[in-house]
Each structure stands twice: as C-alpha cells, then as structure tokens.
Amino acid sequence: MAKKDKYLVGLDIGSTKTCVLLTEYENERVRFLALGAAESKGLRKGLIVNLDSTVSSIRRAAEEAESVANVPVESAVIGVAGSHVRGVNSRGGIALGNRARDVEREDMRRAVDTARNIAMPDDREVVHVLPYEFLVDAQDGIRDPIGMIGQRLEANIHLVTASMAATQNLVTAANKAGILINDTVLEPLASAEACLTQDEKDLGCCLLDIGGGSTDLVVLGGGAVRHSGTVAIGGDHFTNDLAVGLRTPIPEAERIKHRHGCAASEFLHDDGAIEIASVGDRPPRTIFARNLTEIIEPRAQELLVLVGEELRRAGLERQIPAGFVLAGGGSQLNGFADLAEQAFQLPVRLAQPRGILDLPDTVAIPEYATVVGLVLHAAKTRRTAAQRGNGFVSRLKAMIAGA
Numbered sequence: 001m002a003k004k005d006k007y008l009v010g011l012d013i014g015s016t017k018t019c020v021l022l023t024e025y026e027n028e029r030v031r032f033l034a035l036g037a038a039e040s041k042g043l044r045k046g047l048i049v050n051l052d053s054t055v056s057s058i059r060r061a062a063e064e065a066e067s068v069a070n071v072p073v074e075s076a077v078i079g080v081a082g083s084h085v086r087g088v089n090s091r092g093g094i095a096l097g098n099r100a101r102d103v104e105r106e107d108m109r110r111a112v113d114t115a116r117n118i119a120m121p122d123d124r125e126v127v128h129v130l131p132y133e134f135l136v137d138a139q140d141g142i143r144d145p146i147g148m149i150g151q152r153l154e155a156n157i158h159l160v161t162a163s164m165a166a167t168q169n170l171v172t173a174a175n176k177a178g179i180l181i182n183d184t185v186l187e188p189l190a191s192a193e194a195c196l197t198q199d200e201k202d203l204g205c206c207l208l209d210i211g212g213g214s215t216d217l218v219v220l221g222g223g224a225v226r227h228s229g230t231v232a233i234g235g236d237h238f239t240n241d242l243a244v245g246l247r248t249p250i251p252e253a254e255r256i257k258h259r260h261g262c263a264a265s266e267f268l269h270d271d272g273a274i275e276i277a278s279v280g281d282r283p284p285r286t287i288f289a290r291n292l293t294e295i296i297e298p299r300a301q302e303l304l305v306l307v308g309e310e311l312r313r314a315g316l317e318r319q320i321p322a323g324f325v326l327a328g329g330g331s332q333l334n335g336f337a338d339l340a341e342q343a344f345q346l347p348v349r350l351a352q353p354r355g356i357l358d359l360p361d362t363v364a365i366p367e368y369a370t371v372v373g374l375v376l377h378a379a380k381t382r383r384t385a386a387q388r389g390n391g392f393v394s395r396l397k398a399m400i401a402g403a
Helices: 051-069 105-116 164-176 187-195 198-203 235-246 250-260 289-313 336-344 366-402
Strands: 007-013 017-026 029-039 075-080 086-095 124-136 139-142 152-163 180-186 205-210 215-221 224-231 273-276 285-288 324-327 348-350
Touching: 007 051, 007 164, 007 366, 017 051, 017 366, 029 051, 029 366, 051 164, 075 164, 075 187, 075 366, 086 105, 086 224, 105 124, 105 152, 124 164, 124 180, 124 224, 152 164, 152 224, 164 180, 180 187, 180 366, 187 205, 187 215, 187 224, 187 324, 187 366, 198 205, 198 215, 205 289, 215 289, 224 289, 235 250, 235 289, 250 273, 250 289, 285 289, 289 336, 324 336, 324 366, 336 348
Parallel strands: 007 075, 075 180, 205 324, 324 348
Antiparallel strands: 007 017, 017 029, 086 152, 124 139, 124 152, 205 215, 215 224, 273 285
C-alpha cells in the first residue's frame, strides 16, 4: 500500500463547525489519529455563502489535525447535506428473455441503471444510487436476486441528488485549502454508517442529524435506505430564538443553551438563577432556567412536528419500529430525546459513533457522528475495491493455470 493510501480523512463542513478526522487504514481496520475542529462562518443551511471564510475554516481544522498526528491531510471524503439535497424512490426493470433463466450480476446492474434513468434538471447531480429491493417475476422483497430464475427483473432504488453548484462549491473550498476530494457522501447516511446497529437497519429506523442550519434524516428498513429528507430547522434556530427572546448576544445565547437549555418544562429538573449578558453596554441580568425552556420548547415541538410530517409524506411513519437515533450537535439539547420519545411513542436514543479503533470518548459523541461515518464510508469503499481487484486477479490466475 502506498504511503498516502495508509490514511483516510473525513471532512465535515457544517454551519456551526468544520471537522477533519484523520485516521490510519491498515489490514482493513481504521485507527484514530487526530481530530481537528474550527468554527464555521462561511456556510448556511448546507450552502456556501462566503468561500474565503469556508476555506479558512477548513484550513484551520486540517492544520489542527496535522499538528497532532504529524501527518499531512492531502485528500478526504466530504459530506453533503442541506435543503439542496433531495431523495426520490424509483423503479425500473428489464426482460431476462423469452425463457426463464438465472439472474446474473450484469442483470442487476442493468435493472438499477433503468431505475435511475429518470428526468432530472441539468443543475443537479446524482450523489448516491441505493437499491433497496429487487423483484423477480413480480416476487418482491428480494435483496440479492443472483441465481434466482425468472423472465423479468425489477429494481426499486433510492436516488439521492444534490445541487451541482452547491456540491462543486464545497469541493472548490476544500481544493483551495489544499485538500483533494475523493468522494462526496450524504451526511445522514454517513452518520447512519457510524451509529446504527444492524438490527436497527433491518427492523426499520430513522436517523435524525440535527445540525446548525437544518435537520437531515434518513430512514432505513430491511437493511437498506428507504428515504432521505431535510427539515429546515436546526440548532441555530434555537440559539436565535434565545437571542431575540432574551435580548442577549448570539454567542451568549449559544452558551446558555448548551449549559442550561431544556427542550420541555416537564423535563426541567433545576430552575436555578442564571446571569446573562445584555446587548451593548447594558449590565447583565438574571433569569431562570424556566425562561429558557419557555422559548426553546415551541421550537423543539415544531421540529418534531415537521419530522413527523416528512415521515407521513413518505408513508414510513409506521415502518420504523426501532425508533429514532439522534445525531448532530443539536441532538444533545437536554430533554430533547425524551420529548421525541413522548411525541412519537417510539424508542429514541442518542448516537454513539463507533467502528474506529482508539476512538476517544470525546469524539464518540453525537456531534462527531458524521465525520466518523465519512471515514467509515471511505474504508468500506476501499475494501470493496480491493475485493473486486482480488476477484479479478483470482480469475486471471485461474485462466492462466487453465491454459
């Protein structure tokens, strides 16, 4: 393995922070080396609004990781999310012939290609093609049809598309910071890779990635992605509500949200006095924790209502018996998991990213789920490529031996 191929890097450019996770890849295992994080200022709701500020954030995060690991960050896998990302389900099929025959891998590829061949605006590009079900002669529920006998093969797929300009701007920002982008990955899909158990994926589960500018979600069932979407409320909306409602600067609103905020009054255990800064040169004021909750609770309920509506539109509200897994920095708001469990009458837990050796406890938390998942996605892609390469080599050796 070339020296540069020893390392896998995830790059998560969020509305609040930019993260670079640097890992070592050896013997198909991923080991933690360093995490760099910097405040984001050039991104809003998944879209770059200031290229120079975004480049600066990426550079600072990369330099922090490099200084800890003493390894240069040269390439990375980047996450995409936000309102410009859309998911759609599609079906396509092919005839296998006049007489029934075995389904082959090439048949699967052709069926998937037919399903993905949908009309799409010129300004959009495909990020993921995710088959979740195959049908052989109308028999549904098939995950792997290879070897089955039939005359017609159909594929149901979930297609994730994104704004070509928005994605290219992210890549351009990374390139200007000196980082080559190897792949782009839907952020909630990456978070699911890092946080969901196989049982949750099989039974049916919704991962909510609550970022600064928006909440992205992905629904899995039967071991595959069934739906992806975005709700236009994130952690920054809670912060702005507090800033306006309490007439305090945004940095102060962010601070008290993390320290004293609670999603609902019934889960508030300590209604202590809190001193907060005022706008301008006015003296500090004293409020109580319940004053924060009165502002936060309506926004938390609104977010959950919008998530419920998104699931109902997709026809999946009754197909997630494993409940919800909450990722992203916004998921750590005190009482939010309890409020979600009460609202949906389903189990809810906070994400705990795993799958990387020596991952510190300070990184194995919901807000770093995406960047951990980006690295795991890169490792999975590399393993798949190696297996295909090994398969080709084995066939070639067999052909030579046969000759």
